Amino acid sequence: MTTTATPPYCGRFAPSPSGLLHAGSLTTAVGSYLEARCRNGIWRVRIEDLDPPREIPGASRAILATLEACGLYWDGEVVYQSRRHGLYREALERLIAEGHAYACNCSRREIALAARAGVDGMVYPGFCRSGMRAGREAHAWRLRVPEQEIACVDRLQGDCRQQLARDVGDFVLLRADGCWAYQLAVVVDDAEQGINDIVRGSDLLVSTPRQLWLQHCLAYARPGYCHLPLMVNAAGEKLSKQTLAPAISRDAARDELWRALSRLGHEPAADVGGLDELWAWAFANWRLAQVPAGPVVIGGA
Structure with a gap:
């Protein structure tokens, strides 16, 4: 065996x-x-x-x-x-190819005017989930999050859980200025x-x-x-x-x-x-x- x-x-x-x-x-x-x-x-x-x-x-x-x-x-x-950077690019391309990531050309002001506060900043309202607005070139890449609870047990802090769509929203993987986001890296x-x-x-x-x-x-x-x-x-x-x-x-x-x-x-x-x-x-x-x-x-x- x-x-x-x-x-x-x-x-x-x-x-x-x-x-x-x-x-x-x-x-x-x-x-x-x-x-x-x-x-x-x-x-x-x-x-x-x-x-x-x-x-x-x-x-x-x-x-x-x-x-x-x-x-x-x-x-x-x-x-x-x-x-x-090559490792992060490879991962992003894989996420895009599998439909997990999408391009977003929303400005911070647009998001701030429409979003509500979440557990770690503003919850992205999902404007670009079905496609970016026309006429803008610079864009970020976001990860689609599920409307379900994500949980784990931390050895010291105990139960940790979030409903990502409600508490965080689709989060950034690559910023519009070309910098990789912490979460992906x-x-x-x-x-x-x-x-x-x-x-x-x-x-x-x-x-x-x-x-x-x-x-x-x-x-x-x-x-x-x-x-x-x-x-x-x-x-x-x-x-x-x-x-x-x-x-x-x-x-x-x-x-x-x-x-x-x-x-x-x-x-x-x-x-x-x-x-x-x-x-x-x-x-x-x-x-x-x-x-x-x-x-x-x-x-x-």
Whole structure:
């Protein structure tokens, strides 16, 4: 009898070079890394650099240097989305050929005037579902979504479900300015890299049903999901460049790691020493069940 071996665990960390690593992104990286290593798995790093106007010069190098300084070592080569346009084009052409995607030349203003608010922006009203308006050349490509509920069970956040047509609408795969949308790129990359478990911040939980539907349309295997708690400031805002979150100090890597573990519900003992000892403690004590599901507040008022 022929048996199919289960592929090894393969996770990833996929930062955007629109800013440097801060407390929130480092905490996500640490949680992702521990899930992979404690399952004897692979941990990859992918730089999601598909939006050049938002990229900070030198941020990609600084992110990788910070990961290494904190003792997070990835497997294989670092992947850059900016070098993978051919893969995204191939996937889009397949979706178009199979009737899953269509061209849309609506302006943002037209959509804003007619659309209602959804779970992540405005719900596209479907103006171009039956064909674009004449006399306009520039257009985006959208994915048709079903009028059905898309659901999955997240290992930390529990049940996750959306009715895509009601909550999101047909979403963009390729923007009118020629930039690939996050949803398409991340799904194609995860499948091509063999990622079978995704550990990331809970701010991306709202994107998961869209990605599940896109995986279905492309006949990709569905990975497992685990969305770690969001790191927020005292005002309840997600830590980010926009909320002036300070960059991680590579010179204080041991302390930065200690704080990241604490935010994940794993406060090391007081007698744990340097960086190597801290990682040894983390590997021995990591339990996903100890990680809080809800937001973690960083800093005072």
